Amino acid sequence: MRKISICGLAVFATVLLCACVISMAEAQPPVGGVLPDFKLSMPGFADKGYLGISGFGSFRIPEIKAKLVIIEIFSMYCPFCQREAPNVNQLYEKIQQDPGLRDAIKIIGIGVGNSPYEVDVFKKRYNVPFPLFADGDYSIHKKIGEVRTPYFIGVKINPDGSHQIVYSKLGGFEGVDQFLVTMRRLSGL
Amino acid sequence: MKNRIKRMWCVMLIGMIGVMFLFMPDAYGLSDAYKDNIFSPGMLKPRDSVPKLKVGSRAPDFTLPAVSGENENVSLKQYRGKKNVVISFVPAAWTPVCSDQWPGYNIVKDIFDQHDAVLLGITVDNLPTLFSWTNQMGKLWFPVLSDFWPHGKVSAKYGVLRSDGTSERALFIIDKKGIVRYIDVHDINKRPPFENIVKELEKLK
Known part of the structure; x- marks a missing residue:
């Protein structure tokens, strides 16, 4: 009997430990949920215009003037992100060429563990036309569950300023057109 | 009866440990290119060696086999009088930070060219391991030496x-x-920012 109670205690301790580890590790952005609270530094003039934001210092993603924001979590050092770059550029072009989508869908990239210089290297190497932001100290990366790269998050921005994650998935997308259809369906555009 | 209860506890315990591992996050912003093939050594002692060279020292010569179609050898002295040489030692194949270091260098050949520099990647792994590992990075423009x-x-x-x-x-x-002209024995757990290399190459102009 005593043995059983010792065993029970061990299980109890393990459960506690489990709970601790799980709560310490931030979860990946859940579909249906909201983004964790983080800010991005205010970009240059052209990017501000594209995102429809103003002011100085920093901003939050739901402030972007759009119905859907597609966030690519990438790294200059990630071979899959390098391979995916032309596809994401193509997605941007398709959105920009469609008068119905141009103002509704915006794309940004967040370079995890990349310095601003490294983000800039990636931007120049692949002629990335949309705004890229640096997360040099992995602080955003930690808040989004330390996802592997590339990782795409679709955020629907509601007219009242609230927002909702509609897409959250690891890996590149299969086919630019298919991805755009999925995004439109999930965001009701 | 007692035994059955014991067994039940054990199964639960193992299950819970399993769940714990399932929820362990992937650190380092690791690329999905490697899927689940990266071994995690955890946090390591930042530095575990005694420096032997100083800035201004003559670089010790070496000849090492390279991973390439011909498995040719590369010697440091073949660049003497011709190219600046950046040597990137990384701790081991199939580990987290290393796996996401050279793929970055792979998209900046133009920056090395502008500074009349070549890059040599070196690890202590054998050629077959280096072959499999670097294949995940795409085609590398610089030699990887074993x-x-x-x-x-x-x-x-x-x-x-x-x-x-x-x-x-x-x-x-x-x-x-x-x-x-430059030595950076970096914290093994972190990747040196690429701009550090560029700044030092600028000085050689």
């Missing part, structure tokens, strides 16, 4: 061989005269 046998001989000469037989995450820049 300092496997005699184990870590070049790493030791450069003062970057750690006590467990891996090497430090270190950068050396050697000018065309064969003189060491």
Whole structure:
């Protein structure tokens, strides 16, 4: 009997430990949920215009003037992100060429563990036309569950300023057109 | 009856440990290119070797086999009088930070060219391992050299061989005269920002 109670205690301790580890590790952005609270530094003039934001210092993603924001979590050092770059550029072009989508869908990239210089290297190497932001100290990366790269998050921005994650998935997308259809369906555009 | 209860507890315990591992996050912003093939060594002692070279030292010469179609050898002295040489030692194949270091260098050949520099990647792994590992990175423009046998001989000469037989995450820049101009034995757990290399190459102009 005593043995059983010792065993029970061990299980109890393990459960506690489990709970601790799980709560310490931030979860990946859940579909249906909201983004964790983080800010991005205010970009240059052209990017501000594209995102429809103003002011100085920093901003939050739901402030972007759009119905859907597609966030690519990438790294200059990630071979899959390098391979995916032309596809994401193509997605941007398709959105920009469609008068119905141009103002509704915006794309940004967040370079995890990349310095601003490294983000800039990636931007120049692949002629990335949309705004890229640096997360040099992995602080955003930690808040989004330390996802592997590339990782795409679709955020629907509601007219009242609230927002909702509609897409959250690891890996590149299969086919630019298919991805755009999925995004439109999930965001009701 | 007692035994059955015991067994039940054990199964639950194992299950819970399993759940715990399932929820362990992937650190380091690791690329999905490697799927689940990256071994996680956890946090390591930032530095575990005794420096042997100083800025201004003559760079010790070496010849090592390279991973390439022909498995040719590369010698440091073949660049003497021709190119600046950036040597990137990384601790081991199939580990987290290393796997996401050279793929970045792979998209900046133009920056190395602008500075009349070549890049040599070195690890203490053997050629077959380096072959499989670097294949995940796409085609690399720079030679990757194996300092496997005699184990870590070049790493030791450069003062970057750690006590467990891996090497430090270190950068050396050697000018065309064969003189060491920059040494960064970096915290093994972190990737050195690329701009550090560029700044040092600027100085060689």
